[in-house]
Amino acid sequence: MPVTEFARRLLLPAVSVLLVACWLGGGVTVDDTGLDLALALLALPVVLLATWLLLVEGASRWVQIGIALALAIALVPALQLLQIPDALWRLPPARQALAVDLTAAGVQVSPHWSLTPYASERGLWMLLPALAAFLAACALWPVQRRRLLQVMLGLVLFNVGFAFFQAGLPPDSDLRLYAFDNGFGGLLVNTNHQATACIIGMVLAVGLAAEAKLRALRGETRPHWHWMYLGLALFLLLMVPLSTSRAGMVIVLPALALAVFASDVVPLRRILRTPGRLLLAVAVVVLAVIGVRAGIGWMAVDQLDELRHVMRAAAMAIGATHAPWGSGVGSFVPAFEQAAPAALQLPNYVNHAHNEYAQWWMTTGWLGMLVLLLVLALLVAVAIRLARSQGRQAVLASACWVALVAVLAHSWVDYPLRTLTLMATCGALAGVMLAAVAEARPRAHRQTRLDGQSASQTIVPTDELGDFPAD
Known part of the structure; x- marks a missing residue:
């Protein structure tokens, strides 16, 4: 067996073990745990193996762009470790005030880009599991990509089962994972993240159902195997309310509707030709709209009871005082406490802005926002490509x-994305997406003449005819 083939066969078990480890030990939201370094070290061999395979066998243009953006994300905290001239360091208004205080206290200014270089270095290390999962997913064979998605779906289902187990334990049971009640979170300490995980699993189940349906047409799997995946998708849909996440309830129905249409579970061309399916599609869309409107109203009530919107606005304002450099990855807690408004002077410290975009702006400045815009642009480009593609x-x-x-x-x-569990999972999702979209076949159209009349007819996808080459 060639070395490259052996390495590629080894890659799927390696990244699967990494994801399992991240799910078992990366579900907490505190900034530092004893397992973080272990997970980062576990990711190193996966990074090396995947990188070697991508260098030896090459990568598609989509994967190359994705790798460039992944490295750009890692470059943000890496650059923040550098020292910069004192004049540039004092450019943000917040640092000018800080320099005055430090001088009054007799403390010499250390002009690093980041106000907390140690925390930024730690943030750089914490990117390793997600980077490893991303690179490994990019280097997998097509059939291995499906297996990896099945692994991620299995992890979501396991966590739901574990959440039921934990919820059934007495409050003082020694079998409880956490010393406090984390609700229906399971391995995840935050129930909002459980909702995110269930939505991810639901969408993957819909996609795997559509893929299984195409494989069944080739005789590669049981004819009705896709119904199992659809059942799992419905099950995970019903699990989202148990997480008590308001945002999860707003997102889950639109995500389901988008997944059904984007994955071609219900092809649009067939919907338009079949009144029953058209009615079902309209019902799904109406249900999604009703769910969104109800959820938005629910969240409007939430604004009266919680301070998330205040935290978001405060983080945006504080970020403006730290522009253009940002306060530094990992510096949110001290930088926020130093400039938080009176309404947020709370007995407990604010660990995050509860808005990833506001926190990214505050800690990374202009450079971080540029990288974010590039990532969003890549997602738009992928969406355009997928709209013109077909196949498994x-x-x-x-x-x-x-x-x-x-x-x-x-x-x-x-x-x-502040938990290693979901960060690594999203890294794997991004890798599968870019590797798969590079191999997706364009939709075909042709002009045909039937009974002497000209008609435009869409070619039936070869996936459905069963005579196409394996994806």
Whole structure:
């Protein structure tokens, strides 16, 4: 067996073990745990193996762009470790005031880009599991990509089962994972992140159902196997309310509708030709709209009872005083406490802005926002490519795309990507998406003449005819 083939066969078990480890030990939201370094070290061999395979066998243009953006994300905290001239360091208004205080206290200014270089270095290390999962997913064979999505779906289902187990234990039971009641979170300490995980699993189940349906047409799997995945999708949909996440309830129905149409579970061309399916599609859209409106109203009530919107506005304002450099990755807690408004002078410290975009702006400044815009532009480009593609790889890429968009939507009111569990999971989703979209076949159209009349007819996808080459 060639060395490269052996390495590629080894890659799927390696990244699967990494994801399992991240789910078992990376679900907490505190800034530092004893397992963080272990997970980062576990990711190193996966990074090296995946990088070697990508260098030896090459990568598609989509994967190359994704790798460039992944490195750009890692470059942000890496650059913040550098020292900069004192004049540039004092450029942000917040640092001018800080320099005055430090001088009055007799403390010499250390002009690093980041106000907390140690925390920024730690943030750089914490990117390793997600980077490893991303690179490994990019280097997998097509069939291995499906297996990886099945692994992620299995982890979500396991966590739901574990959440039921934990919820059934007495409050003082020694079997409880956490010393406090984390609700229906399971391995995840934050129930909002459980909602995010269930939405990811639901979308992946829809995508795997569509892919299984195409494989069944080739005789590669049981004819009705896709119904199992659809059942799992429905099950995970019903689990989202148990998480008590308001944002999750707003996102889950639109995510389901988008996944159904994007994954071609219900092809649009067939919907338009079949009144029953058209009625069902309209019902799904109406249900999604009703769910969104109800959820938005629910969240409007939430603004009266919680301070998330105040935290978001404060983080944006504080970020403006730290522009253009940002306060530094990992510096949110001290930088926020130093300039927080009176309404946020609370007995407990504010650990996150509860808005990923506001926190990213505050801690990374102009450079971080530029990288964020490039990532969003890549997602738009992938969506355009998928709209013109078909086949099993297009189906899997679409499911990953919808899952990532759902996570980004939830990031507006929470911080799911601040946990190693969801960060590594999203890294794997991004890798599968880019590798699969590069191999997705374009939709074909042709002009045909039937009974002497000219008619425009869409070619039936070869996936459905069963005579296409394996994706």
